[in-house]
Amino acid sequence: MEESLQMAKRIKKRYPPVHEMTPSEQVGLVREVFATIPRRYDFLNRVFSLRRDVAWRRFAVRKMRFFNTSRFLDVATGTADLAVETVRRHPPVRVAALDFVLEMMAVGRQKIRRKHMADRIRLIQGDALSLPFDDNVFDVAAIAFGIRNIPDRRRALEEMKRVVVLGGQVMALEMNFPRHPLFRRFYDLYLNRVLPRMARLFSRNPAAYRYLGDSIKEFPSPDQFARLMAEAGLTGIEKYSLTLGITYLYIGVKPETKS
């Protein structure tokens, strides 16, 4: 009943393409988009990615190395899937999970309670561009499917680097628009035709999914993004292509010596 009322309150919106927006317009849109889709966010993630999103987060969590403070920072935590998976896989670790959209965090809070993880995961409302933490406190800071929504990506990476310990890891898990021409055409069709139609069936803000598709197309190539991580002062950059390259995991390390 509540669900059908939600659908009845369907939001009729059109968002401009990402490349036509100023950074502050994009941030405003991101806040609006994520405030309107939290209830169906997990469900649609699983459907649209054929549950690959779960495997991608697991892959990232397996690559995490806790060696000093046993603290993990999940930036742009959304509904807290990465935080939950990290606690499950690395039992002694404590997590700070940060996002700037309360509606997404509310779904995350319920999930954390349901899984009895409230003593291990602390949800914090805040901005990835100005992290409310001291320097050198986390072994690992990661952002899953969040960095493409942040226009000032370099600043976000620098902030993550600032708060991890020397030798700590900064990770980004992000969708990628494939480069192979055939796969590109197929994926383009999926993002522009299939995904918006499915979103119309299930989401009260289908235009949000147009934005999400568009933001994937606008995201830098894996090589460009790896270079950006190096420019942010990270070293030993590794990149892993997942599921035919539709997602990449990037890992950089905060150098032991000041740079």
Ligand SMILES: C[S@@+](CC[C@H](N)C(=O)[O-])C[C@H]1O[C@@H](n2cnc3c(N)ncnc32)[C@H](O)[C@@H]1O
């Ligand atoms: C696609 S969701 C990803 C959620 C989650 N990490 C996951 O793996 O599903 C992107 C999230 O980034 C958050 N976000 C975007 N820009 C942000 C910023 N500058 N500071 C904090 N959170 C931000 C949004 O509110 C949203 O919850």
